[in-house]
Amino acid sequence: MKQNSAFLLREVAGTLVIVPVGKAAAEFSGMITLNATSAYLWQLLETEQTVQTLTDALVARYEVQQSKAQQDVESFVSKLKLVGAITEDAQ
Amino acid sequence: MKRYAIAQLQVDMDVSGRTLQQAEPYACEAEGPADIILTCDIGRIMELNPQLPNEEVAEYLGMGAAFARELLAFQGTYLHASAVILDGKAYLFSAPSGTGKSTHTEKWCRLFGATYLNDDKPALRLVDGVWMAYGTPWSGKHDLSDPKGVPLGGIAFLRRGQENSIRRLPSKEAIPRFMSQSLWRVSQQAQMEKQLMLADSILRQIPIWELTCRNDDDAARVAREAMLGTI
Numbered sequence A: 001m002k003q004n005s006a007f008l009l010r011e012v013a014g015t016l017v018i019v020p021v022g023k024a025a026a027e028f029s030g031m032i033t034l035n036a037t038s039a040y041l042w043q044l045l046e047t048e049q050t051v052q053t054l055t056d057a058l059v060a061r062y063e064v065q066q067s068k069a070q071q072d073v074e075s076f077v078s079k080l081k082l083v084g085a086i087t088e089d090a091q
Numbered sequence B: 001m002k003r004y005a006i007a008q009l010q011v012d013m014d015v016s017g018r019t020l021q022q023a024e025p026y027a028c029e030a031e032g033p034a035d036i037i038l039t040c041d042i043g044r045i046m047e048l049n050p051q052l053p054n055e056e057v058a059e060y061l062g063m064g065a066a067f068a069r070e071l072l073a074f075q076g077t078y079l080h081a082s083a084v085i086l087d088g089k090a091y092l093f094s095a096p097s098g099t100g101k102s103t104h105t106e107k108w109c110r111l112f113g114a115t116y117l118n119d120d121k122p123a124l125r126l127v128d129g130v131w132m133a134y135g136t137p138w139s140g141k142h143d144l145s146d147p148k149g150v151p152l153g154g155i156a157f158l159r160r161g162q163e164n165s166i167r168r169l170p171s172k173e174a175i176p177r178f179m180s181q182s183l184w185r186v187s188q189q190a191q192m193e194k195q196l197m198l199a200d201s202i203l204r205q206i207p208i209w210e211l212t213c214r215n216d217d218d219a220a221r222v223a224r225e226a227m228l229g230t231i
Helices: A025-026 A036-044 A051-062 A066-084 B016-025 B042-048 B056-074 B102-112 B170-181 B189-205 B217-227
Strands: A007-012 A017-020 A033-035 B004-005 B009-013 B074-080 B081-086 B087-094 B114-119 B123-127 B131-133 B150-161 B165-168 B208-213
Touching: A007 A036, A007 B102, A007 B189, A017 B170, A017 B189, A033 A036, A033 A066, A033 B170, A036 A066, A036 B081, A051 A066, B004 B016, B009 B056, B009 B150, B042 B056, B056 B074, B056 B123, B056 B189, B074 B189, B081 B102, B081 B150, B102 B114, B102 B217, B114 B131, B114 B150, B123 B150, B123 B189, B131 B189, B150 B170, B150 B217, B165 B217, B170 B189, B170 B208, B208 B217
Parallel strands: B087 B150, B150 B208
Antiparallel strands: A007 A017, A017 A033, B004 B009, B074 B123, B081 B087, B081 B114, B123 B131, B131 B150, B165 B208
């Protein structure tokens, strides 16, 4: 999976947000605000990632437990999927 | 085309029906070229929104949306809100339709002598470093609007609850609420960038509140005390 290029990361009044532009904006009905961890994950998603590679990256960077990291990744990924902010390659 | 003065901008548009009627208080003599020329494709709006009852409504909404997009070029945007003026400042109450925006502002008028600025889509513009709120012809079904502009004093996002309470919203919570009730469906990236810049400025300068309220007069007192500060 990777970022849908129709979504942008921007900072508004000190908070990081992901917003859609173009066609995605017409269909989008929510908004995602990010903390430092999810902003880092979003950055990684500029290139192709899996839950496993994202989890490993969090463990390496934040020295958190594998299980906690995976939970964070899965929760963030499901939010992104819900609004179509990431695309999955056909397997 | 007819000339109107809306949000301190010279606006040209040819409209009919409800839009023409609600724009009437904004009509003015043309002085120089227009800042904004508004047009919309009513046929296409009807096609894209089959739920609209007729062309009159399509024109009203289409022109409103066109005005909102054009405002971006003049450091401006709008908020879906009922807005009143009290002590020379505008207080905006925003929420999804049906939450009770107008019910709440009616209390401000009755209890505190506030007056309506706009009951649906007031314009907001940053003019000489100050955020101003303006009435617009897009003022809802009761057409409560005043063409003037006053400094923006505060924005409250309303929700229904068992008790009346009010709290300042941190930006993380304020952003999604502001965006969902403002200009959101823009197709061009440059317009979205501009909208985010303006939202950034509003959220930094203007107190943003969450008002949880029952549908009673006490809700207005709770809101006023916090939003105007205790004097």
